[in-house]
Amino acid sequence: MCDTLIKLNSIKELHSFVDIIDRYPGSYEIAAGPYVVDAKSLMSLLSLDLTRPLKLTVTSNFEDEILQQIKPFILQK
Numbered sequence: 001m002c003d004t005l006i007k008l009n010s011i012k013e014l015h016s017f018v019d020i021i022d023r024y025p026g027s028y029e030i031a032a033g034p035y036v037v038d039a040k041s042l043m044s045l046l047s048l049d050l051t052r053p054l055k056l057t058v059t060s061n062f063e064d065e066i067l068q069q070i071k072p073f074i075l076q077k
Contacts, residue, residue, distance in 0.1 A: 001059045004067065005075040006030075008050050013073065018042050020069045026060025 008014045021028050021039055028039035032054050037044035039056060048054065053075055058066055067074070 001057065002063050002067070003055060003057050005053045006056050006070065006073040007053050007075050008045075008073060014042070014045055014050070017070060017073055018045065021058075021066060024060055024062045024066050026058065026062065026066075028060075029057045031055040031057070 006017070008017055018040060030037050030039045030045060030048065032048040032052065035048060037048065039045065056070075060066060
């Protein structure tokens with residue numbers, strides 16, 4: 001399991017992000033303040049405030065590969 005902060009700047013980026021993680025089995029949660037939603041659910045993600053960074057929690061056997069694929073959305077520390 002790993003946590004990282006991501007930023008989705010447009011609806012196009014949101015679609016790309018969901019398309020990427022949808023390819024991999026596992027559990028993906030996005031936390032925005034008190035709300036936690038399934039990161040594979042486009043409708044759930046659209047209900048969040050996308051102007052702020054989002055906390056992504058990935059639980060998968062493919063964590064390294066997934067993080068490499070979503071690198072454009074990860075906020076650098």
